[in-house]
Amino acid sequence: MSEPKDSPIRWVPSLYFVQGLQFFVVMLFAGLMFKSVGVANDQIARWTGVLGLAWALKPLWSPFLELARSKKLIVVVTQFTGALGMGLMALALQLPHYFAVSIAVLFLLAYASATHDIACDGLYMASLDNGQQAAYAGWQGAFFNASKYLTLGGLLMLGGYLQNEMGAFNAWSCIFLLLAVLLVLLASYNAWHLPGALNTAHADLHAAAVLKTFAGVVQAFLRKPGIWLAVLFIVLFRFAEGQVQTIGPLFLIEARSKGGLGLTAEQVGGIYGTVGTTTFLIGSIAGGYFTSWLGLKRAMPFLILAMAVPNAVFYFLSTLLPTDMLQIGLAVAVENMGYGFGFVGMILYIMQAVAPGPYQTAHYALGSGVMQLGFIFSKTISGDIQVAMGYPHFFLWTIACGVPALVLMFFVKMPGKARSDGMAAAAAEGVAGA
16 A cells, blocks of 8 residues: 555655755765865864854754744755755866865855754654654654765765776766755655645744744753753763764775875775664664663763774774774774764763753753764864874874763763663664764
8 A cells, every 4th residue: 555645754764864965965975075085184174073063053043944934945945955055066076276165065055954954853843743753763763874874885985986987076076966966856856745835824923032032042051050061071072072083084095105094985985884884873772772771870981981982993993004804894883883882872961961941852952052062173173183193193092082071970960760761762863863
């Protein structure tokens, strides 16, 4: 039997596939593409870090999207804007000052994508009741991560292959043209299948009222007991992660004469697009159930230690410089397993220690924004630190960067097991998009 025209199965997968596609292109794929055409690590880290501010700052304009005629309209417009941005990236890579122009185009893509995320999640919550939201959460997470398989797996591998056939810039221009066509098709499909008319009646809201409510939400957030210590803990939790997740993949591509492993983009795509993404999902699910079993307070030391696993793996790779692809693939699998397992701790901490109160949803968004700001800060400075230290000392430095969060853990409010039950699965779903 076929699904009815308005069934969520007809639009939830395509909606969240586009959400993930735009995010991963800006935050992960672009950096690896720049590395393959010879851009230095410090430039890649600095500018991709600045681009990531779009997702950190999106709570600032999210309340004002309620003034728009419909969330569907915003979703469709931002998806076509993303398609335009992909096409412009293909053109930018053919220009003499390609890097500066590409960053400008990626800026457009980042803010269109962040705005799309707000409207996308709002449409999902407005169109589905609580039971449907739970039922289709798995589809949401699965197709968000399917876009990661495509960008870091298929497209990165294809780009690496084409680079050998037609040169780097022509190859990546072709990849972005493919992305543009794909987004046009998906945006057209969503314009037809997403629930809600494109020209629904304007909500009975005014900007002044939205601004007043938003100000009240922020004030209530800042008045929470122990909030500044909590903010510091959130920032420190991601301080090492932002550095190693930025430089680690670049290290894999870096030439052996410069201290890297000298892999091709095709090889890195094969590793991260298959074993890397799979083990990350396994680690996330395991971390969620582990935390549900022990409770957040007792599980947190193990989760923080798990976040140090990627740092230790890359230190191992940078000192031994193995050439065996099986050994490198296993190392990347362990890295992603530890990363997925440990990151559940931060999602649950924001859910249980920061968000609860009269504005729980809004405060969760603010806590997530702080988390992203911490990640972006460490990502932005990581290139300069790596260039100054070299790869082995840099990865050793990132291991040391995890110690402050481990110490601060004993001084912040940490819910016990009673607050963890029933939330671990939701945290595991949320890890994918963090």
